[in-house]
Amino acid sequence: xxxxxxxxxxxxxxxxxxxxxxxxxxxxxxxxxxxxxxxxxxxxxxxxxxxxxxxxxxxxxxxxxxxxxxxxxxxxxxxxxxxxxxxxxxxxxxxxxxxxxxxxxxxxxxxxxxxxxxxxxxxxxxxxxxxxxxxxxxxxxxxxxxxxxxxxxxxxxxxxxxxxxxxxxxxxxxxxxxxxxxxxxxxxxxxxxxxxxxxxxxxxxxxxxxxxxxxxxxxxxxxxxxxxxxxxxxxxxxxxxxxxxxxxxxxxxxxxxxxxxxxxxxxxxx
Amino acid sequence: xxxxxxxxxxxxxxxxxxxxxxxxxxxxxxxxxxxxxxxxxxxxxxxxxxxxxxxxxxxxxxxxxxxxxxxxxxxxxxxxxxxxxxxxxxxxxxxxxxxxxxxxxxxxxxxxxxxxxxxxxxxxxxxxxxxxxxxxxxxxxxxxxxxxxxxxxxxxxxxx
Ligand SMILES: Nc1nc2c(ncn2[C@@H]2O[C@H](COP(=O)(O)OP(=O)(O)OP(=O)(O)O)[C@@H](O)[C@H]2O)c(=O)[nH]1
Ligand SMILES: [Mg+2]
Numbered sequence: 001x002x003x004x005x006x007x008x009x010x011x012x013x014x015x016x017x018x019x020x021x022x023x024x025x026x027x028x029x030x031x032x033x034x035x036x037x038x039x040x041x042x043x044x045x046x047x048x049x050x051x052x053x054x055x056x057x058x059x060x061x062x063x064x065x066x067x068x069x070x071x072x073x074x075x076x077x078x079x080x081x082x083x084x085x086x087x088x089x090x091x092x093x094x095x096x097x098x099x100x101x102x103x104x105x106x107x108x109x110x111x112x113x114x115x116x117x118x119x120x121x122x123x124x125x126x127x128x129x130x131x132x133x134x135x136x137x138x139x140x141x142x143x144x145x146x147x148x149x150x151x152x153x154x155x156x157x158x159x160x161x162x163x164x165x166x167x168x169x170x171x172x173x174x175x176x177x178x179x180x181x182x183x184x185x186x187x188x189x190x191x192x193x194x195x196x197x198x199x200x201x202x203x204x205x206x207x208x209x210x211x212x213x214x215x216x217x218x219x220x221x222x223x224x225x226x227x228x229x230x231x232x233x234x235x236x237x238x239x240x241x242x243x244x245x246x247x248x249x250x251x252x253x254x255x256x257x258x259x260x261x262x263x264x265x266x267x268x269x270x
Numbered sequence: 271x272x273x274x275x276x277x278x279x280x281x282x283x284x285x286x287x288x289x290x291x292x293x294x295x296x297x298x299x300x301x302x303x304x305x306x307x308x309x310x311x312x313x314x315x316x317x318x319x320x321x322x323x324x325x326x327x328x329x330x331x332x333x334x335x336x337x338x339x340x341x342x343x344x345x346x347x348x349x350x351x352x353x354x355x356x357x358x359x360x361x362x363x364x365x366x367x368x369x370x371x372x373x374x375x376x377x378x379x380x381x382x383x384x385x386x387x388x389x390x391x392x393x394x395x396x397x398x399x400x401x402x403x404x405x406x407x408x409x410x411x412x413x414x415x416x417x418x419x420x421x422x423x424x425x426x427x428x429x430x
Binding site: 157160171173178181182188 | 323346
């Protein structure tokens, strides 16, 4: 064998080797291309990666993204703090009302047992048909109550937002201010745990107060006012406040007259 | 109509209620009935062609302002801090008090008032004012009514 032959032999072997190697590469390249161009195939490949990342996120989301999310939430909360509180307040009131109602029931049951002895057939029948407890009817029979005045007042400044009324004599701006002053005075003097003044009573008048975050609603009622009526009125005020909320959006740019009309429709009995 | 809340504050006996009564009812009494809690009243003014309703809160005097329930100040647009020109003790705390109030309600306009002007002679007044280190906005007499309306008018103008 010559030297040259030997070299050529080597080269051919190398060629073959290259062919084999490149062929494999080409085939792989071809396969890759087909995967990339075929969605089903591609997704089959990518799926496990994404799934495993999901698993990773499930485990590590808080450490990886906590800060970003917290900052976002903080920012959003700060922007809409007042709206949020105005939204939460009525529901809170409802929850508390429910608890109080439970306590009232206990009290009423004791009243009921004490009036059982002197029941009237007429009242019992009425009670049966209307579903109103006999004890309430007894109280109602005695005196009927009337809503005299309704106020919506800015909680901090005591400035009157709107009002509605049966009569037309008093200066409601001043009453709103005084009510707020009395409320602040009482809350400041007796409140150790941030509760709101809920009722002022004088003579046969009762002023029912429901406080929300940026405003409160005060309703003056004359005549005997049973616990059930008071509870129902409270709930009614709450729903009004909740509904109102959407009109206010915390800005009070709806006119005082418009709110007054709504108040009159809902609360003042002509 | 725009409504604004204004608070009359300061130590006890300096004449807050007297200023209040002079402004609202144009009346003055020599009797001293200390205020308990708060009294609110309203006066409508026309300032720069604009109708303005002032809700004035006359509160009980306290030796230092941090004793006043903070809720009284909430939402106030104007504060009138009253001192008794005839009782130097009542301006001792003025600097501290006004600093406290400005911090409590940064948005509110504050007027520093020296009252009972009628009890001092010209020279006594000059001497007293020189002794008070703070710039006084108004020197009034609730008794004669001097500068009372001007005080509220200038405050109201600041609020528009
Ligand atoms: N001579 C004079 N007496 C005044 C003046 N203003 C108030 N007084 C008198 O000072 C006393 C106290 O006045 P008030 O207006 O009750 O003082 P106040 O600041 O409201 O006092 P509190 O309610 O206790 O904080 C009363 O006897 C007033 O007649 C004034 O300008 N001149
Ligand atoms: Mg007073």
